[in-house]
Amino acid sequence: MRLDYLSRRLIQFLIVLWGAATLNFLVPRLAPGNPVRERLVSAMQQSGPMQQGIEEMVRSYNVQFGLDQPLYIQYFKYMGSALRLDFGYSIAQYPVSVMTLILNALPWTIGLLTVATLLSFTLGTLLGALLAWPRAPRVLHYLVPPLMGLSSIPYYLLGLILVYLLALSVPAFPLTGAYSIGATVQLTPSFAVDVIRHAALPSLSIILAAIGFWALGMRAMMVTTEGEDYMVLAEAKGLRARRIFFRYATRNAILPQFTSLAIQLGHIVSGSVIVEIVFGYPGIGNLLFQAISASDYFVIYGVVFVTVLAITLATLLIDLLYPLLDPRIVYRRG
Known part of the structure; x- marks a missing residue:
């Protein structure tokens, strides 16, 4: 360089x-x-x-x-x-320092965004590659309209829908917070399960809103690899379809996805702010909302x-x- x-x-x-x-x-x-x-x-x-x-x-x-x-x-x-x-x-909240508040909220946001972004990027990229692969099952093509719909829905709206469906109508997940009220923060399996259950809906709203974007973007890039010289050569060599898919098509088509990831980081973080407010999640977004409400410069x-x-x-x-x-x-x- x-x-x-x-x-x-x-x-x-x-x-x-x-x-x-x-x-x-x-x-x-x-x-x-x-x-x-x-x-x-x-x-x-x-x-x-x-x-x-x-x-x-x-x-x-x-x-x-x-x-x-x-x-x-x-x-x-x-x-x-x-x-x-x-x-x-x-x-x-005087005399609490600003960095104390940030350091208390930062791990929750990092955990939420890391898991949600990695899952949505990985699943969306793989799904988009399969959608454009000629040898993929045809049933996958029926996923294109739902993916287009998900990619156009804001994070917060998906969060409200998930709250209504999975927290109010069917109380399968907790409604708000990062862990149960009265629970002691400790490294135990029961506390970890409690944290995962509370993070499920916020993570799912981010994943569902982002997976369509990654899938459609990867699908468009995969289409451009068809007919390229390296693809023709790989098929002429008689390589297995699985190797052509991963080593030749996906490997070259995925590069613009990383560029999109860098561009979308701001959008992902801003979307997570609204998600944390909707679910009362004690991360950076919720802290910012409280600070704005109190004009805490x-x-x-x-x-x-x-x-x-x-x-x-x-x-x-x-x-x-x-x-x-x-x-x-x-x-x-x-």
Whole structure:
């Protein structure tokens, strides 16, 4: 891999990260209201009669959180804290730090997205390859209309349908949460089964919504391999159909799927945010929703920045590994 290409990709990565971080700082501040005042008023209303001196308390907390400083000073402090991944304390859950909240929610989102994405990508790619393979069973062709329908349904709508069918009408799976109320978090088979049952519906909504996209994309790529010289040569050699399918057709058609995977990462993550809200799943998406509802600037900063950082890093990694997947690719000076 050429060093100039690598440096260009790293520069693009830093520009995207800086732009996302800047928007992440500005957009929450465009919303009306003062998050400190709203939090204090809410706490006082829950505790009983309104207390006196709320304005002094608001000013005191504004100083403590740095919200009394000019916007450009807040921006430079924010960028410095973003480089250190230190976003301070949550306004709504003070004195809990932002990174504590993120680290508590991150494993649930990583587990949910990793399993759902791998299953949907693998099953969809294999199914799409079979749909375009001339020797595949003809009954598979009846799956094309349902796959097209699934690929056009949003994650959250599939989630609501699954909730109605499999949690309300037929209570086969839990309705919400990551594990049963009162359960102790421990590495035991019973707790693992409980976690899997709670994650089944959120995972299934992501898998069903994504599997149609991967299957139809792979089907289109497989069609382009028919009649290629390497396919004709493989058949002329008398190779077994299974070997031609996997070693020649699928191996060449799957390469654009990895490019699509890098492009779709943002869509997958944004879709999972809605899924976590629908199912009350304690992941990053649910944490972001709560932070937006409470105008908790610092939690919004942390969640969005960590999410953008993960997506851009994954996209960069896939882009850099692409020549290893297809040795024919050689990066030259543009």
